[in-house]
Amino acid sequence: MVVQRVGGGAGDHAVVRSARPVAVLGEGTAAMSVPLSLAATATSMGMLPCHACGLLSPHAFEAQPCPRCQTVLHRRKPDSVESTWAYLIAAAILYIPANLLPMMTTQSILGTSYDTILSGIAYFWISGSKALAFLVLIASVVVPLLKMMALTMLLLSVHFRSIRRIRQQTRLYRLLEAIGRWSMLDIYVVAMLAALVRAGKLATIIPGPGALAFAAVVVLTMLASLSFDPRLLWDTLDANDD
Amino acid sequence: MTPNRDVAASAPGADRQHLVACEYCDAVYQRADLATGEQALCRRCGGSLYRESRRAYQQLLPLVATALILFLLSNVFPIVEMELKGIRAKTTLWGAVQALYADHMVLVALLVFATTILFPLAEMMMMLYLLVQMGRRRVPTGFARIVRGIQLTRPWGMIEVYLLGVVVTLVKLSSVADILAGPALWSFSALVVVLATMLSFDPRDLWQYLAKGPPR
Numbered sequence A: 001m002v003v004q005r006v007g008g009g010a011g012d013h014a015v016v017r018s019a020r021p022v023a024v025l026g027e028g029t030a031a032m033s034v035p036l037s038l039a040a041t042a043t044s045m046g047m048l049p050c051h052a053c054g055l056l057s058p059h060a061f062e063a064q065p066c067p068r069c070q071t072v073l074h075r076r077k078p079d080s081v082e083s084t085w086a087y088l089i090a091a092a093i094l095y096i097p098a099n100l101l102p103m104m105t106t107q108s109i110l111g112t113s114y115d116t117i118l119s120g121i122a123y124f125w126i127s128g129s130k131a132l133a134f135l136v137l138i139a140s141v142v143v144p145l146l147k148m149m150a151l152t153m154l155l156l157s158v159h160f161r162s163i164r165r166i167r168q169q170t171r172l173y174r175l176l177e178a179i180g181r182w183s184m185l186d187i188y189v190v191a192m193l194a195a196l197v198r199a200g201k202l203a204t205i206i207p208g209p210g211a212l213a214f215a216a217v218v219v220l221t222m223l224a225s226l227s228f229d230p231r232l233l234w235d236t237l238d239a240n241d242d
Numbered sequence B: 001m002t003p004n005r006d007v008a009a010s011a012p013g014a015d016r017q018h019l020v021a022c023e024y025c026d027a028v029y030q031r032a033d034l035a036t037g038e039q040a041l042c043r044r045c046g047g048s049l050y051r052e053s054r055r056a057y058q059q060l061l062p063l064v065a066t067a068l069i070l071f072l073l074s075n076v077f078p079i080v081e082m083e084l085k086g087i088r089a090k091t092t093l094w095g096a097v098q099a100l101y102a103d104h105m106v107l108v109a110l111l112v113f114a115t116t117i118l119f120p121l122a123e124m125m126m127m128l129y130l131l132v133q134m135g136r137r138r139v140p141t142g143f144a145r146i147v148r149g150i151q152l153t154r155p156w157g158m159i160e161v162y163l164l165g166v167v168v169t170l171v172k173l174s175s176v177a178d179i180l181a182g183p184a185l186w187s188f189s190a191l192v193v194v195l196a197t198m199l200s201f202d203p204r205d206l207w208q209y210l211a212k213g214p215p216r
């Protein structure tokens, strides 16, 4: 069961709880009844966690190498808000050409056709593969859009020091981390189609500028979520407690 | 830096190794021993703190070796073959990279190459090196940098997404041509399963096994 100790070996000003072991499948919903602000944090203990090896060091080590793994220590990801905004804005701008410009151009005896992401989805829908149309729609349109909107919301929460639904926001961030990569799907489809059609000399499929813009959107949204630091949300909460 | 046999015994910060901070909300906990398959979750935000990984660690070396062999097979054999009006065409993953490159999509070609070949291969090679050295009871040269390297390459290896892309391509072409799944499709599928197990091991846990010292 949960062991609670006050000042348990980590300094007498700290409340350190032992981690609650939970089986992999059972997400700890019971843990959600814990008051949000009771926790001892690395900051309140005067510690810096190393993002590379996990070791905690005294906060005097800020901008110094971690004594165990030599990675430079930072209390929070450096320039987190600024870089996340930068990647996010770049991604949002490129999202427009990524959807409007052709992902590929097909030239055959029947003529030339241009395929955008949406026309690709429409093709699947009309040809009867509704499940596939749905899959591509989610991976190529919904995921990048959701990711950009969610990151904007998280950044605004940090900016306006909002702590509303802070657990849900943190969970949303973890979801973003997990789903972003699936947007690469369409890039791989274009690559495989281009290779096969080229090998068979059946027609020419040329990847279009849309593919480049789309690839950039995927990379930029991934960089944006990697540079966001969810602990900034909790800093607002922890600052309110003092 | 020269590898030091006694580095583990006098490891810096050894007195703080029983603490773990949540990387999502900064809450600090004492490490507790977990049973096999268990995972410690943060009580404040629900994020994962660490997993029990002793058995995973012991199985890691054969797993990485299997992944490397499957990766090799997946790249040698064609992944999709098709036939249309008597013309046969087939391609490998490398063929897809080349096609993009030849169509002047150098950046996209590089991205596909990096996410499906370079980063997955680099991660497997780094794991293999560390595990072999640690198995020989040595502290691997460049240990810290390589663990960090594994962490940094991990989000960018996308073999499972590529596999789904191949499936979508197969369905897309099946309405116009006769499609045959190449042998690499099966090895890729197996690779995705093996990689999923491999990726559930947090490379930071290697520090725990290094700190516990080489078994003598």
Ligand SMILES: [Zn+2]
Pocket (backbone or CB within 6 Å): B022, B023, B024, B025, B026, B027, B042, B043, B044, B045, B046, B047
């Ligand atoms: Zn947490």
